[in-house]
Amino acid sequence: xxxxxxxxxxxxxxxxxxxxxxxxxxxxxxxxxxxxxxxxxxxxxxxxxxxxxxxxxxxxxxxxxxxxxxxxxxxxxxxxxxxxxxxxxxxxxxxxxxxxxxxx
Numbered sequence: 763x764x765x766x767x768x769x770x771x772x773x774x775x776x777x778x779x780x781x782x783x784x785x786x787x788x789x790x791x792x793x794x795x796x797x798x799x800x801x802x803x804x805x806x807x808x809x810x811x812x813x814x815x816x817x818x819x820x821x822x823x824x825x826x827x828x829x830x831x832x833x834x835x836x837x838x839x840x841x842x843x844x845x846x847x848x849x850x851x852x853x854x855x856x857x858x859x860x861x862x863x864x865x866x
Contacts, residue, residue, distance in 0.1 A: 764826035766811065768802040771825055774818040775800075789813040 775785050775796075782793040782800075789796075789810055798804040799814075806814065815822045828835055 764829050766805045767825060767827045768800050772800045774820050774824065778818040785817055788817040
């Protein structure tokens with residue numbers, strides 16, 4: 763299950779050019795409440811997360827960390843770990859610049 767991300771909230775608020783008091787006012791909370799959300803002392807209710815997302819111009823999912831148990835994310839992480847971009851190509855393959863014309 764995705765978890766609320768205080769760091770994403772802070773980054774989104776700053777990117778939107780909002781101070782804590784301004785964001786609090788937009789979502790009907792105090793700047794202290796926004797601070798508590800940003801430092802992880804409390805998690806905003808879903809209705810407030812929706813208002814925050816609207817105020818900072820993100821989808822609600824942009825304020826959550828992905829679920830680390832998601833099988834698709836695990837597969838992507840495994841693929842990244844197995845891929846070594848600096849290694850030589852498999853035998854029988856020739857690495858070439860994509861801008862070069864293909865020999866006829």
